[in-house]
Amino acid sequence: MTKRDYPDLHEHLEVLKQKGLLLTIDRPIDKDAELHPLVRWQFVGGIDEGERKAFLFTNVVDGRGRKYAFPVVVGALAANREIYCVGMRCTADEVQQRWDNAIANPLPPVTVKAAACQEVVIEGAALQGEGCGLDSLPIPISTPGFDAAPTLTATNVITRDPDTGVQNQGTYRAALKAPDRLVVRMATRVGGAGGYRHYVKHQQRGDTTMPCAIVLGAPPCVAFVAPQKLPIDVDEIGVAGALAGAPINIVKAKTVDLMVPAEAEIVIEGYLDTVNVEPEGPFGESHGHIALEEFNIPMRVTAITHRKNAIVASYLSQVTPSESSAMKRVAYEPMFLTHLRHTLGIRGVKRVTLHERMTALRRICIITVEKGTARTEVWRALYGATSLRADCGKICVAVNDDIDPDNSDALLWAIAFRMNPGSDLQVLPYRSPGHGPEREHEAEREDATLLMDATMKEDLPPLALPREEYMLRAKKLWEELGLPKLRPQSPWFGSPDGDWTPHWEAAAKRAVEGRYLENGSISKKLQRKGMKPETKYRPDEKD
Numbered sequence: 001m002t003k004r005d006y007p008d009l010h011e012h013l014e015v016l017k018q019k020g021l022l023l024t025i026d027r028p029i030d031k032d033a034e035l036h037p038l039v040r041w042q043f044v045g046g047i048d049e050g051e052r053k054a055f056l057f058t059n060v061v062d063g064r065g066r067k068y069a070f071p072v073v074v075g076a077l078a079a080n081r082e083i084y085c086v087g088m089r090c091t092a093d094e095v096q097q098r099w100d101n102a103i104a105n106p107l108p109p110v111t112v113k114a115a116a117c118q119e120v121v122i123e124g125a126a127l128q129g130e131g132c133g134l135d136s137l138p139i140p141i142s143t144p145g146f147d148a149a150p151t152l153t154a155t156n157v158i159t160r161d162p163d164t165g166v167q168n169q170g171t172y173r174a175a176l177k178a179p180d181r182l183v184v185r186m187a188t189r190v191g192g193a194g195g196y197r198h199y200v201k202h203q204q205r206g207d208t209t210m211p212c213a214i215v216l217g218a219p220p221c222v223a224f225v226a227p228q229k230l231p232i233d234v235d236e237i238g239v240a241g242a243l244a245g246a247p248i249n250i251v252k253a254k255t256v257d258l259m260v261p262a263e264a265e266i267v268i269e270g271y272l273d274t275v276n277v278e279p280e281g282p283f284g285e286s287h288g289h290i291a292l293e294e295f296n297i298p299m300r301v302t303a304i305t306h307r308k309n310a311i312v313a314s315y316l317s318q319v320t321p322s323e324s325s326a327m328k329r330v331a332y333e334p335m336f337l338t339h340l341r342h343t344l345g346i347r348g349v350k351r352v353t354l355h356e357r358m359t360a361l362r363r364i365c366i367i368t369v370e371k372g373t374a375r376t377e378v379w380r381a382l383y384g385a386t387s388l389r390a391d392c393g394k395i396c397v398a399v400n401d402d403i404d405p406d407n408s409d410a411l412l413w414a415i416a417f418r419m420n421p422g423s424d425l426q427v428l429p430y431r432s433p434g435h436g437p438e439r440e441h442e443a444e445r446e447d448a449t450l451l452m453d454a455t456m457k458e459d460l461p462p463l464a465l466p467r468e469e470y471m472l473r474a475k476k477l478w479e480e481l482g483l484p485k486l487r488p489q490s491p492w493f494g495s496p497d498g499d500w501t502p503h504w505e506a507a508a509k510r511a512v513e514g515r516y517l518e519n520g521s522i523s524k525k526l527q528r529k530g531m532k533p534e535t536k537y538r539p540d541e542k543d
C-alpha cells in the first residue's frame with residue numbers, strides 16, 4: 001500500500017455510513033430505469049436538504065437482465081452540504097477558507113509506481129465485444145425516457161496542454177457508444193471547458209488525436225476540484241492536495257501519456273478524435289431542459305484500469321437542485337463573497353446566494369447587505385457580482401438580512417415592496433447567453449443583465465407576523481393537539497425592528513395581556529378635530 005494521508009472513496013463511504021448519511025440498497029435495481037429516478041425523489045419529493053442521503057446500490061442490473069459486478073453510488077460527494085463537508089473533512093464554515101488557501105497554496109502531487117487504480121488492466125483486444133469493455137461498467141441512464149445513452153457524469157476528465165505540459169481536470173459528461181468508444185462533451189463557450197482549449201491547441205498543431213483519461217471515483221478532494229472553475233493553467237491536482245492537506249499520489253496511465261490519481265476507482269484511457277465529431281445526446285441538462293443532439297468529441301478507449309473492488313460513482317445532475325448543484329454551490333458562493341468583500345473591498349456585504357431550485361445557480365444571484373449600507377456600495381456589489389463570471393449573475397438582486405435568500409417568496413416580497421423599477425433597477429447590455437437551452441432563434445443573440453436594489457431605503461415597520469415567543473407557544477400547543485407535522489417556512493415570526501416605538505411596544509404588551517381598554521383610554525385623549533382620516537399619528541416619547 002502506498003502511503004497517503006487522505007481518504008479514498010471507500011473510506012469516505014465508511015464515514016458516511018457511520019454518520020447515518022449512506023443508505024445501502026441490496027435489492028436488484030435497474031441502473032437505467034430505476035436508479036436515478038429513485039435518488040431523484042429526495043430532490044423533488046419535498047424532503048429537506050439536510051435529510052438527503054448517499055445511495056449505494058450493491059445489486060445492479062439492467063433492462064435486459066444483465067447483472068453487473070460493480071456497485072454504484074449516487075450522492076456520495078454532495079447529496080447535501082453535510083456530505084460535501086465530510087468529503088472536505090471540515091465544517092461548512094471552513095469551506096471558503098479551505099478553497100481560498102488551496103487555490104493560493106497548491107501542494108504538488110507525488111508520483112508512485114504501483115497504484116490501486118491499476119490493480120486490473122483491460123486493454124487492446126480485450127476491450128472488444130459486448131460486455132468486455134465500457135459496457136462491463138454499470139453506468140446509469142440519468143434521465144430515463146429522454147437520454148439516448150448511459151452517460152458518465154461523475155468524471156475527472158484529464159487532458160494536457162500540448163504547449164505547457166500542464167494537465168487540466170474537468171467534470172464533463174461522456175456518453176457510452178460502443179465497448180471501446182465514448183463521446184465527450186466539452187463546453188466550447190467563452191469560459192467553458194479547459195479541456196476544450198487543449199483540444200483546439202492540438203488541432204492547431206495538426207494532431208489528429210489528443211490523449212485523455214477519464215477518472216471515475218477519485219478520492220473526494222480530487223473529485224471536488226474538477227467541477228470548480230480554477231484559473232487557466234492551474235493543475236487541479238495541486239489544489240486537490242492542498243484541500244486534502246497532503247500531496248495526492250499520481251501514477252502514469254498505462255496507455256496514454258498522462259498522470260492519473262493513484263487511488264481512483266476506475267480510469268478510462270484513450271484518445272479524443274480532433275478531426276471527427278459524432279452526435280451525442282439527448283441528455284438532461286442542468287439548465288433544466290433536455291440538451292438535444294449535438295456533435296461532440298469521440299474518444300477511442302485504449303484501456304480501462306480499475307481497483308479489484310471498484311465502485312462506480314455517478315452524480316445526480318440535470319434539473320436543480322441536484323448533487324451537481326449542491327457541489328458547485330458550496331464552492332461558488334464563497335468565491336463570490338470573497339470577490340465582493342476582499343477583492344473589491346465593498347462594505348456591508350454579508351452573504352452571496354446563488355439561487356438553486358430550477359435556475360442552476362448561474363442565473364439569479366442574491367446579495368445580502370447590512371441595513372443602512374450606502375446606496376453606492378449596494379450598486380458596486382451588484383456590478384461586482386454580475387461581472388465576476390461570464391455565465392453567472394444574469395439577474396442580481398440586493399436585499400437586507402431580514403430576507404431569507406433561500407426563500408423565493410421572501411425574495412419576491414422584497415422585490416414587490418422595496419424595489420422601485422423607476423430608480424432601483426438597471427438593465428446592462430452585452431452579456432454572453434451562457435449555459436442555457438440553445439434554440440435556433442437565440443443562437444446569435446446577446447443576452448443582457450438585470451440588476452435590482454431591493455433593500456430598504458428607509459426604516460420600515462416590523463414584519464406583520466406574531467412575535468417569536470407567541471409563535472413558539474402556539475407551536476407547542478399545535479404539537480400537543482397532534483396536528484400535522486410543521487415545516488416552518490422563513491419568515492414565520494415578526495421582530496420589533498425598524499420603525500417601531502416604545503409607545504407601540506407598550507400598547508401591544510397591554511393588548512396581549514387583555515388590557516386593551518387602557519389603550520382605548522390613551523387614544524381617547526388624543527382625539528382631534530378637522531383632520532383627514534388616514535393622517536399618520538406618530539407618538540413621541542412622552543406620549
Ligand SMILES: Cc1cc2nc3c(=O)[nH]c(=O)nc-3n(C[C@H](O)[C@H](O)[C@H](O)COP(=O)(O)O)c2cc1C
Binds near residue numbers: 169174186195324328
Ligand atoms: C455533474 C456535472 C456535469 C458537468 N458536465 C459538463 C459537461 O458535460 N461539459 C462541460 O464543459 N462542463 C460540464 N460541467 C461543468 C464543468 O465541470 C465546470 O465548468 C468546470 O469548471 C470545468 O473545469 P475546467 O474549467 O477545468 O474545464 C459539469 C459539471 C458537473 C458538476
